[in-house]
Amino acid sequence: MDVDAVFGAAQVARTERFERFHYVLWVLSQIALFAVLAIYARRGVAFVRESAAGPIGTGMLLGMLGIAIAWLVRIPFRVVAHWWNRRYDQTDLDYLEWIAEDWAILAAGFVSLCLALLVVMGLARWLGEWWWLPGAGVFVGIAALFTFAFPYLDFGTTQPLEAPALVAAADEYERELGLPDISLRVEEVSDYTDSANAYAVGFGPSRRVVFWDTLLMEPFSEDEQKSILGHELAHHAKRHLAKGLAWFVIFAVPGAWILMRATRGRGGMGRAEAVPLALIVVAVFQLAAAPAQNAISRRMEAEADWTTLELARDPDALEGVMVDLSRSSLGDPDPPGWVQLVLGTHPALADRVAMAEAWATREP
Amino acid sequence: MAVPSSERPIRLLLTDGSLERSRLTVFFRLILVIPHVIWLVLWGIATFFVSFVLWLAVLINREAPRSLHDFVAGYLRYATHVGAYILLAADPYPGFRGRPGYPVDLEIDPPVEQSRWSGFFRLFLALPALILAAALGGGLAFSSPGGASSATTEENAIYVATIGGVASIVAFFAWFAILARGREPRGFRDLTAFALSYSAQAWGYLLLLTPRYPTSDPALAEPWSGLPEHPVRIAVTGGLEHSRLTVFFRLLLAIPHLIWLLLWGVAVFFALVAAWFAALVTGRVPMALHRFLAAYLRYGVHVSAYVYLVGRRFPGFTGRAGSYDVDPEIDPPAPQNRWKTLFRFFLAVPALFVAGALGGVLLVVAFFGWWYALVTGRMPEGFRNLGASCLRYSTQTYAYFLLLTDRYPFASPILHGRREDVVEEIAAPPLGDAL
Numbered sequence: 001m002d003v004d005a006v007f008g009a010a011q012v013a014r015t016e017r018f019e020r021f022h023y024v025l026w027v028l029s030q031i032a033l034f035a036v037l038a039i040y041a042r043r044g045v046a047f048v049r050e051s052a053a054g055p056i057g058t059g060m061l062l063g064m065l066g067i068a069i070a071w072l073v074r075i076p077f078r079v080v081a082h083w084w085n086r087r088y089d090q091t092d093l094d095y096l097e098w099i100a101e102d103w104a105i106l107a108a109g110f111v112s113l114c115l116a117l118l119v120v121m122g123l124a125r126w127l128g129e130w131w132w133l134p135g136a137g138v139f140v141g142i143a144a145l146f147t148f149a150f151p152y153l154d155f156g157t158t159q160p161l162e163a164p165a166l167v168a169a170a171d172e173y174e175r176e177l178g179l180p181d182i183s184l185r186v187e188e189v190s191d192y193t194d195s196a197n198a199y200a201v202g203f204g205p206s207r208r209v210v211f212w213d214t215l216l217m218e219p220f221s222e223d224e225q226k227s228i229l230g231h232e233l234a235h236h237a238k239r240h241l242a243k244g245l246a247w248f249v250i251f252a253v254p255g256a257w258i259l260m261r262a263t264r265g266r267g268g269m270g271r272a273e274a275v276p277l278a279l280i281v282v283a284v285f286q287l288a289a290a291p292a293q294n295a296i297s298r299r300m301e302a303e304a305d306w307t308t309l310e311l312a313r314d315p316d317a318l319e320g321v322m323v324d325l326s327r328s329s330l331g332d333p334d335p336p337g338w339v340q341l342v343l344g345t346h347p348a349l350a351d352r353v354a355m356a357e358a359w360a361t362r363e364p
Numbered sequence: 365m366a367v368p369s370s371e372r373p374i375r376l377l378l379t380d381g382s383l384e385r386s387r388l389t390v391f392f393r394l395i396l397v398i399p400h401v402i403w404l405v406l407w408g409i410a411t412f413f414v415s416f417v418l419w420l421a422v423l424i425n426r427e428a429p430r431s432l433h434d435f436v437a438g439y440l441r442y443a444t445h446v447g448a449y450i451l452l453a454a455d456p457y458p459g460f461r462g463r464p465g466y467p468v469d470l471e472i473d474p475p476v477e478q479s480r481w482s483g484f485f486r487l488f489l490a491l492p493a494l495i496l497a498a499a500l501g502g503g504l505a506f507s508s509p510g511g512a513s514s515a516t517t518e519e520n521a522i523y524v525a526t527i528g529g530v531a532s533i534v535a536f537f538a539w540f541a542i543l544a545r546g547r548e549p550r551g552f553r554d555l556t557a558f559a560l561s562y563s564a565q566a567w568g569y570l571l572l573l574t575p576r577y578p579t580s581d582p583a584l585a586e587p588w589s590g591l592p593e594h595p596v597r598i599a600v601t602g603g604l605e606h607s608r609l610t611v612f613f614r615l616l617l618a619i620p621h622l623i624w625l626l627l628w629g630v631a632v633f634f635a636l637v638a639a640w641f642a643a644l645v646t647g648r649v650p651m652a653l654h655r656f657l658a659a660y661l662r663y664g665v666h667v668s669a670y671v672y673l674v675g676r677r678f679p680g681f682t683g684r685a686g687s688y689d690v691d692p693e694i695d696p697p698a699p700q701n702r703w704k705t706l707f708r709f710f711l712a713v714p715a716l717f718v719a720g721a722l723g724g725v726l727l728v729v730a731f732f733g734w735w736y737a738l739v740t741g742r743m744p745e746g747f748r749n750l751g752a753s754c755l756r757y758s759t760q761t762y763a764y765f766l767l768l769t770d771r772y773p774f775a776s777p778i779l780h781g782r783r784e785d786v787v788e789e790i791a792a793p794p795l796g797d798a799l
Contacts (some may be wrong), residue, residue, distance in 0.1 A: 001610050030736075050607050053680035060620055061678040068613045107616050114620040
C-alpha cells in the first residue's frame with residue numbers, strides 16, 4: 001500500500017516528525033526510569049528510618065517514595081512532551097493545569113500501589129512464599145472488579161449520546177451482533193484537545209461505549225462515526241474485555257511468581273525492605289511482557305475492525321477514519337517495527353487501511 | 365533547644381495574675397476602646413513616618429537612633445496594652461502613653477547593630493511572621509482594606525482590633541464566660557497573651573526594633589502560664605530533622621492514611637453513639653469502646669502531625685500508644701458527669717471553634733515549615749512546638765467530643781512545665797475553660 005497516497009505525503013511527514021520526537025523521549029525516559037529504580041532498589045531501604053509504621057505500612061511508604069522518585073526524574077521528559085503536544089495542538093492544557101492533572105495521576109498511583117502492597121505483603125506475611133498463588137488471584141479479582149465498576153466511576157464526565165443516526169445504527173448493530181442495549185456515552189474533551197478517541201468499557205450490565213466529543217465533529221463524517229461505533233460494539237460482542245482479563249491471569253501468575261523469587265534475598269515480600277527491589281522487578285517484567293500484551297491487543301483490535309467492516313460494509317468509511325485519526329491525533333500511519341513491538345496496542349493505521357482494502361477486494 | 369523568653373529582645377510581661385474581670389467594662393469593651401483605637405491610628409501614622417526614617421538610619425548606620433527606637437517601642441507597647449484590653453487579657457483601662465506598668469506589658473531591649481541586608485529586605489523577611497501573627501490574631505492586623513500585601517500603607521492601622529485569628533475567637537467566647545462568671549478562663553488568657561507576645565515580636569522585627577527573628581515556641585509562655593493535670597496529654601519526642609523527599613511529597617504520602625481515617629471514622633460514629641448511651645446510663649464509657657475511640661483519636665493525631673510536619677516519620681495505621689513522635693497520652697476511662705454527657709455535643713462547640721482557629725495556625729506553620737524543611741532538611745523548633753501545641757488542644761477537644769473524658773480542653777499554649785500555684789488555681793473551676 002502506498003502510505004503517502006492514502007494519507008498524503010505532507011501529513012505522513014508531519015506525523016512522523018511528531019511521533020519521532022515522542023519515541024526519543026520515551027526511550028530516554030525509560031532509561032532514566034530504570035536507572036533511578038536500580039539505584040532505589042539498592043539504597044531505598046534507608047528510608048525505613050522515616051517510618052514509625054509496621055512492616056506493611058513501611059512497605060507502603062517505600063513503595064510510594066520509589067514511585068515519587070521515578071516521577072520526579074521523569075518530570076523533564078514529561079514537560080518537554082507536553083510542550084511538544086502543545087506545539088502540535090494535541091493539547092490546550094496550560095502548564096499549571098497539566099501539573100495539577102499530573103499530581104492527581106500520581107496520587108491515584110499511590111493509592112493503587114498501597115492497595116497492591118497491602119494485598120501482596122499481607123498475603124506474604126500470612127502464607128510465606130506461597131503468597132504468589134492467591135496473590136495473582138486477588139489481582140485478577142481486583143482487575144475484574146475494576147473493569148466492571150469503571151463505567152460507574154466517571155463522576156459525571158460523560159453524557160448520553162444523543163445523535164439520532166448513531167443511536168439508530170447502534171440498535172441495528174446490536175441486533176446483528178446479538179448484544180443487548182449498550183449504553184452510549186459522550187465525553188467532553190474538546191476544550192483541551194483536538195485528539196479523537198472512543199473506547200468500550202465494562203462487562204455484563206456495566207457495558208458502555210464512550211465517544212470523545214472530538215469524534216462527533218469535523219472531520220469525522222457520519223459514516224465514519226458509524227464505523228467507529230461498530231468497532232467498539234465489536235469489542236463487547238467478541239468479549240474482548242473478558243478475554244483481556246483471561247490473558248491477565250496468564251501474565252499475573254508468572255509475574256507474581258517471579259516477584260516472589262526475585263525478592264527472596266531481601267526476606268520476601270512480607271518485609272518492607274523487599275519493596276524497593278520489587279518496584280524494579282515489576283517495571284522490568286512489564287517492559288518484557290509488553291510485546292506479548294501488545295500483540296494480543298492488536299489482534300483484538302484487528303478483529304474489531306473486521307467485525308465493523310462486516311457490519312457497516314463500508315470500507316471507505318473505515319479508511320476515512322484512519323486518515324482522519326492520523327490528522328487529528330497525529331498517529332504515525334506506519335511506525336517503526338520496534339515501536340509497534342513495545343508500544344503498539346493497535347495495528348498501524350496503514351495496516352488497518354490495508355485490511356479495509358482487503359475486505360473490499362474480497363467482497364466488492 | 366528552645367530559647368528562654370528572658371533572652372528575647374522583645375518580651376511579654378504578665379504582671380497581674382488576676383483573672384477577675386469587671387462584667388460592666390467587659391460588656392461595653394468594644395465601645396470603651398474606641399478612643400484608644402482613634403489614638404492608635406493617629407500614633408500609627410506618626411510611627412509609619414518615624415519607622416521609615418529609622419529604616420534609612422539602619423541602612424546607613426546599621427543601628428537605630430535611640431530616640432526613634434524609643435518612639436516606635438512606645439507605640440508597640442501601647443498597642444499591646446490596647447490589644448490586651450480588647451482581647452480581654454487584661455482588665456484595667458490602659459493609659460494613652462504606652463508607659464510600662466500595664467498588667468500585660470512589653471519589655472523591649474535598647475537598639476543593637478543590625479545587618480543592612482536584613483534591614484533592606486525586612487518587609488519581605490517579616491511576611492511569614494506577620495502572617496502567622498495574623499493567624500494567631502494577637503491584636504495585630506491585616507485589618508485594613510489594603511490587605512496583607514500592603515504593610516507600608518496599613519501601618520496606620522496596626523494594632524487595631526483584628527477580625528479573625530485565634531485570639532479573636534478566644535475573646536469572643538471569653539466575653540460570654542466573663543459575663544457569666546466574672547473571671548476569664550485561665551487557658552484563654554494565656555493563649556491570648558501568647559498571641560500578643562508573638563505579634564509584638566513580629567511587628568517589632570518589621571519595625572526594626574530588633575534584628576532577631578520572632579520565635580513561635582510556646583515555651584515563651586512558660587513564665588506566666590501553666591498546665592493543669594488533664595486526662596489527655598501529648599508527648600513530643602521526635603527530632604527536627606526531616607527527609608526532604610518525604611517533606612516534598614508529604615500530602616500525597618498521607619493519602620492512604622486519610623482514606624483509612626475516613627473508613628475508620630465510619631465505625632467510630634457508631635461506637636460514639638453506643639458510648640454516649642452507655643455513659644448516660646452507667647456514668648462511664650465501657651473499656652472496650654474507650655480503647656477503640658482512643659486508638660482512633662491517637663491515630664488521627666499521628667496522621668495530623670505527619671501531614672502538618674509536626675511529626676517526622678510515617679505513622680503506623682493502628683494508632684498504637686507510644687508508636688509515634690507526637691503521641692497523645694489518654695488516661696483509662698473514668699466516671700463522667702451525666703449532665704455533661706447529655707449535652708456534650710453542644711458543650712464542645714466553643715472548643716471546636718477554638719480548635720478550628722488553631723487549625724488555621726497549624727496550616728500556616730505547615731506551609732512555611734514545608735518550605736523551610738525543604739531547603740534545610742529541618743523543621744524550626746518554634747514551628748514544631750507551636751504545631752504540637754495546636755495539636756494538643758485539638759486532641760483534648762476531640763477527646764472531650766468523643767467521650768474519652770469529661771474534662772474540658774485547656775487552651776494554654778505551653779506543652780509542658782507547670783507551676784504548682786497555677787495548677788491549684790486552674791484546677792478550681794469545675795468546667796475549666798467551659799462556659
